[in-house]
Amino acid sequence: MHILVIEDEKRLAYLLRRVLQEERHTVDLAHDGQSGLDLALSDTYDVVILDLMLPGIDGLEICRQMRAEHVTTPILMLTARGAIEDRVTGLNVGADDYLTKPFAMAELLARINALLRRRDRRFDDNLQLTVGDLTLDLVRHEARRAGRVIELTAKEFALLEYLMRHPGQVLSRTQIINAVWRYDIDALSNVVDIYIHYLREKIDQGFDYPLIKTVRGVGYKIEARESGK
Template structure:
């Protein structure tokens, strides 16, 4: 599944991301309410994990905005506020589940997977991405091109998913660092170029028509050449 975590506590966000990625999921992070809202409105996610107390926009306000905008993605509210009336408030705001901190990761994972199963089949909840003859099955974490299986590492899968969701659009190096590597600064390394090169070798090698293009000085784009 593709999961968005909206959590301002760095240690908690890192812990969640590591555990969910080890369980085979793709995870994006937002560290404030406005960033979380923009991401949730702009991209497809199978499940959202939203803290209540966030800078910029609080978690319940974020959820209400999503529901008002027609976003039906299942939401897990994660909060240290655990009184009955507080849990009820979270569910009435549009949350689908409510988990109180501190929590057992095994329980969170089970609840998240249950929410993901509930979301499958909802309108707009596509589980297969396609760009020309390239296909990514999100549930099976399986990539094929022209029916040929392509084996990718977890980071390569994450990078490919990000590019496929923005097929035809230019994606900058900064965007990739923030969304795929969760870096809010440029470490002045060639990590993006190297990963793009490895991904290109796997999805374009032995095929007549390249899909992954570099626009020098601008960024990258997945799709046919312009």
């Protein structure tokens, strides 16, 4: 699963990343409120671990803005505070669970697993994305078109997942880079075009119609063929 950790205490953030990676999760880190919010709003994560006290924008405001933008990613809020009113405030603004520092890593992992199970019960359809005759199984990490298995690299899979989570929506190169690559745009001026080319060779060539479309001057989208065409 893909987890975002927003924690300004770097020692703890790196420890969390190591523990979660040992559990075979993919982990992104943010050490301040603004960068954490920017990543969280990309809506590409399975869980967000969010510290309450952050430089700049605090955890409560990040949580409010995520929910205001209809980002439904489960949020596990961390804080050194133990007062009941702080926990209540966090839950009221949209956090799904609350963990007070210091905590045992075993409890953190148990709470993350509980959030994932809860999400999976509510959103079972999101574990398999479908556009036309293309399906993407997020559990098996497998792509199929017209029943044919398509081999994808990790980055190709991440790009295809992002496109398929927004079917019919035109996504700019900047949006795609922020969601899939998350680092210096200047160093990646043509990486989106290159990977779109790779995907087209795998999921469009040899099939009845293309799914990935170019919108000139804007970006790319994925959509099924309209009926009758």
